[in-house]
Amino acid sequence: MYTGIQHLHSGLAYLVLIALIVVIVLMLIGSLSGKEFSEKDRKIALVAFILSHIQLVVGLILYFISPxxxxLLKSGGxxxxxxARLTALxxxxxxxxxIVVITIxxxxxxxxxxxRARFRSIYMFYAVGLVLILSRIPWDSWLG
Structure with missing residues (x-):
């Protein structure tokens, strides 16, 4: 079970990163072009929102069932x-x-x-969320 959830967490990460990048680009284009924020735009942003929250839940499950x-925090080392600090904390x-920033x-x-304000709210907060996510991905274990 642990290995399956670990693979799910790693695979879903690709989808989340792609979805966030696509949403940021589309919302930036929408803002700069002056178009009206539509239901389609909201649903596109919602997809990235949902994927990021699913990733968080899977990650939390993995955190508590992982050896x-x-x-690592309990052992004190x-x-x-x-x-170890990257993984544990x-x-x-x-x-x-x-995810809180993306939700906001x-x-x-x-x-x-x-x-324009709706587009800006989404692309700016999603971009900050994406930068935070990218800053704490364990690249050595994820790509290696």
């Missing part, structure tokens, strides 16, 4: 080792913050009336 996640914490951007855009 390394929470156990995680803070002195940068790779930085990756989950920063990604939770990233999406929720804020739903409340706004002006189309």
């Amino acid at each position: 390394i996640g929470l156990n 995680a803070m002195s080792d940068s790779a 930085e990756h989950p914490l920063i990604n939770i913050v990233a 951007g999406y929720s804020r855009a739903k409340k706004l009336v002006d189309s």
